[in-house]
Amino acid sequence: MTIAHMENIVKRYGSQRVLDHIDLTIEQGEIVGLLGPNGAGKTTLIHSLAGLIRVDSGEITLFNQQLTDHIQEIKKNIGLVTQDITVFEDLTARENLEFFGGIYGLKGALLKQRVDETLEFVGLKEQAKKLPTKFSGGMKRRLNIACALVHKPKFLIMDEPTVGIDPQSRNHILESVRELQRQGTTVLYTTHYMEEVQSIASRVVIMDQGHVIAQGTLDELVENLQHEEKIVLEVAAEPTEAVLEKLRNLDGVKKVVQDGLKLQIISSTGAGNLDRVLSIVKDTGGVRSVSAEKPTLEDVFLTLTGKSLRDGEEG
Ligand SMILES: Nc1ncnc2c1ncn2[C@@H]1O[C@H](COP(=O)(O)OP(=O)(O)OP(=O)(O)O)[C@@H](O)[C@H]1O
Ligand SMILES: [Mg+2]
Known part of the structure; x- marks a missing residue:
């Protein structure tokens, strides 16, 4: 089954075409790694898919439904981990999850159960009563991911979830993504780190300047460079x-x-x-x-974009 499909998507900011005729299909059960240098349009693509911004032209379908016609229904089945961490600093970890679960219509015993399961899943069970202000960057990120998972989305979209965090949290996140895939969740995963894509992605999409410039499995992409x-x-x-x-x-x-x-x-x-x-x-x-x-995947990227993936790591 096709989870997400974008056809001929154009998004302009002023005179700049930030998404310039994008075609993209994501199938159920895939972990798609989305790579691209700073400013390539990755976040814009993700926000378009999640229905946060409107595109100028083209068609987006999720779960075989038109995004514009079924936006509320579709959003219930999407989890979005934004590039900047969005959690409430004056709510405890548990209260954050209760808030986000509530938005998705969970309540009572089911809400409590999902909050418990999700805290456990991201390894924050022991920290449930603490405020995020007491957390390390990696723990905050895991809480942020939990907020996107509490309603059990079918499709999880993650925008550079491992930038600037400790290796332990990073491994925990990568392992969680693999586990979600085993449970049937489809994942779109944006990163600057080549080794993350190499370790978890079943397919890679490379973007530059608003275009998808290459896509395929790792082997297929490297094969072209042989x-x-x-x-x-x-x-x-x-x-x-x-x-x-x-x-x-x-x-x-x-x-x-x-x-x-x-x-x-x-x-x-x-x-x-x-x-x-x-x-x-x-x-x-x-x-x-x-x-x-x-040649490695890094070379595929360099050859196609002329830029090193590492350029924007700090940004
Ligand atoms: N709201 C906006 N208004 C005007 N220009 C924007 C807006 N959002 C993004 N842009 C521009 O669109 C281009 C793509 O931005 P986007 O954030 O999608 O890139 P990105 O691939 O996510 O980059 P990064 O790796 O730095 O996160 C950039 O040139 C950016 O300046
Ligand atoms: Mg971005």
Whole structure:
């Protein structure tokens, strides 16, 4: 069954097309990893799907119903973990969950049961009576996730839920997402962390500048790059723009990425550029190390967007 479907979605802010003809389908039971650099449009896409903002054109269906026609009904089956943590700081963990459960129409014994189960699920049972002001970032995030789960949504949307939290909470969250999938929940998961996508996503969607620029399983995405050669160099001094330009102008070179003294040169297969690359970078005062590497998902992202996923980690 199709859980969510977006067709030809356009969303403008002023003259900027933040979502520029997006097509996306999410099937039941998937964990879809949504990747993209800062400003790609991930949050806008998520807010459109969750019915928080209206798109300018195109069609969105959830659970095979038109979003605009059945918005209240659909929202009951969605859980949204927003990019910024949204919990009430002057309510205890339990009271936060009771509040959010109440919004979804839960009450009485059922509400209590769901609140207990959900606190247990996110590992906050012992903290139920505490205020979030006493919590670490990771605990606050887990409470925030609990608020999105208390009504047992069929479709959980998470917008960078692991930014800036401790490794233990992060692992707990990833494990929870896997467990939710085992229980039949469908998940759309946005992150900057490649290894998270590699560890939990059954399918990956890469966005840039309002477009979906690639999607597929991890294997499919990396497979496309098997047709490329990657040379990784560490040079003695930072290369000048002239050196970078010479590298870019070599036959078969698709992309040159510089990060301090580290250079990556991605060419099409058979370009055989190693000798030429080495002779060009001699101008930088020498080469400290050279290697040829197999492409990873990080490379898929770099090749497609020209940006490192890590760019916006703090943002
Ligand atoms: N309410 C708004 N008004 C005007 N412009 C907006 C608004 N919301 C988003 N934008 C712009 O739309 C673009 C996409 O923003 P969005 O927040 O969807 O990106 P993102 O992929 O979630 O980025 P990040 O990784 O930083 O969270 C950005 O250029 C942003 O400035
Ligand atoms: Mg965002």
